[in-house]
Amino acid sequence: MPQQPVDPEAYHQSVERINEIFGSMMVTVDELVGHRCPYKNRFDQCTAAFGCRNQRKAREPGQLKVCGADDKLDYRSAWQDG
Amino acid sequence: MPELNDVENQFIRQEIAEFVERPEEKERLITLFARVTPRMQQIAAALIEGENTEVDRLTRAALDDKVPALEVMDEGLIAGMGIVGIKFRENYIFVPEVLACARAMKAGMAHIEPILSASGIQPLGKVIMGTVKGDLHDIGKNLCIMMLRGTGFEVIDLGVDTAPDDFIDAVEEHQPDLLGMSALLTTTMPNMGKTIDAFIDAGLRDNVKIMVGGAPVTQEFADDMGADGYGKDAMACVSLAKDLLGVSARAPAAG
Numbered sequence: 001m002p003q004q005p006v007d008p009e010a011y012h013q014s015v016e017r018i019n020e021i022f023g024s025m026m027v028t029v030d031e032l033v034g035h036r037c038p039y040k041n042r043f044d045q046c047t048a049a050f051g052c053r054n055q056r057k058a059r060e061p062g063q064l065k066v067c068g069a070d071d072k073l074d075y076r077s078a079w080q081d082g
Numbered sequence: 083m084p085e086l087n088d089v090e091n092q093f094i095r096q097e098i099a100e101f102v103e104r105p106e107e108k109e110r111l112i113t114l115f116a117r118v119t120p121r122m123q124q125i126a127a128a129l130i131e132g133e134n135t136e137v138d139r140l141t142r143a144a145l146d147d148k149v150p151a152l153e154v155m156d157e158g159l160i161a162g163m164g165i166v167g168i169k170f171r172e173n174y175i176f177v178p179e180v181l182a183c184a185r186a187m188k189a190g191m192a193h194i195e196p197i198l199s200a201s202g203i204q205p206l207g208k209v210i211m212g213t214v215k216g217d218l219h220d221i222g223k224n225l226c227i228m229m230l231r232g233t234g235f236e237v238i239d240l241g242v243d244t245a246p247d248d249f250i251d252a253v254e255e256h257q258p259d260l261l262g263m264s265a266l267l268t269t270t271m272p273n274m275g276k277t278i279d280a281f282i283d284a285g286l287r288d289n290v291k292i293m294v295g296g297a298p299v300t301q302e303f304a305d306d307m308g309a310d311g312y313g314k315d316a317m318a319c320v321s322l323a324k325d326l327l328g329v330s331a332r333a334p335a336a337g
Contacts, residue, residue: 002200003145003148003150003151003197003200004150005200005201005202006150006151006152006197006198006201006203007152007201008201008202008203010152011152011198011201011203014152014155014156014160015232015233015234017156017160018160018163018232018233019232019233021160021163021164021166021167021232022167022228022229022232023317024167024171025167025170025171025180026225026229026315026316026317028170028171029177029225029316030315032173032176032177036176038176038177038178038221039177039178039221040176040178041176041178041179042174042175042176042178042179047178048218048219049218049220049242050218050219079219079266
């Protein structure tokens with residue numbers, strides 16, 4: 001037996017809930033990027049695929065490099081396109 | 083009134099106890115997760131952990147067992163994303179973790195989309211997104227993609243360092259309504275204009291609307307290089323995409 005059809009109105013309400021959550025996240029992004037690099041994860045590791053002067057040696061082999069930025073200076077000037 | 087112990091999934095219980103501080107949010111989440119099935123709690127937990135293969139597997143299994151698609155979407159995926167949003171707002175997690183959760187959500191939605199389509203609910207439009215040649219910065223693009231998908235657009239992500247010919251090939255293959263280009267560096271920003279010129283040379287410029295964005299990009303620059311629109315951030319990108327396609331906030335549905 002196939003899936004029951006989805007009610008478009010109920011689907012719209014679901015999309016609105018997603019938009020509400022994501023919209024609130026974007027407000028946080030705006031606040032955050034003023035001082036913390038968006039590539040820096042919760043373990044203070046750098047997830048960028050490019051070079052940055054703030055990258056430090058990984059804690060363990062095979063791990064991501066550690067971000068050495070202090071979250072106070074403008075990190076963007078440290079980004080390189082390499 | 084349900085209590086935290088009424089939530090069966092231990093991981094979800096811990097997440098609520100550890101990361102949700104506002105009493106009204108805690109109450110709302112306990113009420114929600116105490117009501118939803120353990121199976122949906124499991125999907126939410128996998129999404130919060132950013133485990134896209136697990137979300138993929140659990141979502142497919144639930145739908146195979148005839149759990150209604152909207153139940154999976156609302157009580158599994160969106161319910162989990164609600165906790166992700168709170169953890170992000172309170173700085174327990176950051177942008178890379180949010181994007182991992184968004185990828186997990188996409189993995190689940192991939193199984194729901196055919197059911198939506200069969201119900202006559204079509205995407206708002208098809209968008210190709212990529213960072214231009216020479217540029218490896220992808221966070222802004224990825225946030226735009228997350229927002230576009232959340233709004234109901236189908237998005238094909240070409241990734242970073244995308245050459246003009248790759249954009250052209252993708253447009254010819256996928257026939258999108260929109261093409262989005264991003265650049266973070268002033269040195270790579272001109273490659274947006276070169277890509278637009280390549281579309282003109284290939285006789286394809288009228289086949290697709292082109293929007294651009296990225297930290298150094300301005301409306302004036304977008305106008306000068308002949309883009310159809312400029313978005314300063316992910317929210318603006320969604321508004322622009324809707325404007326360019328002439329869709330209203332509640333439009334999509336009936337296809």
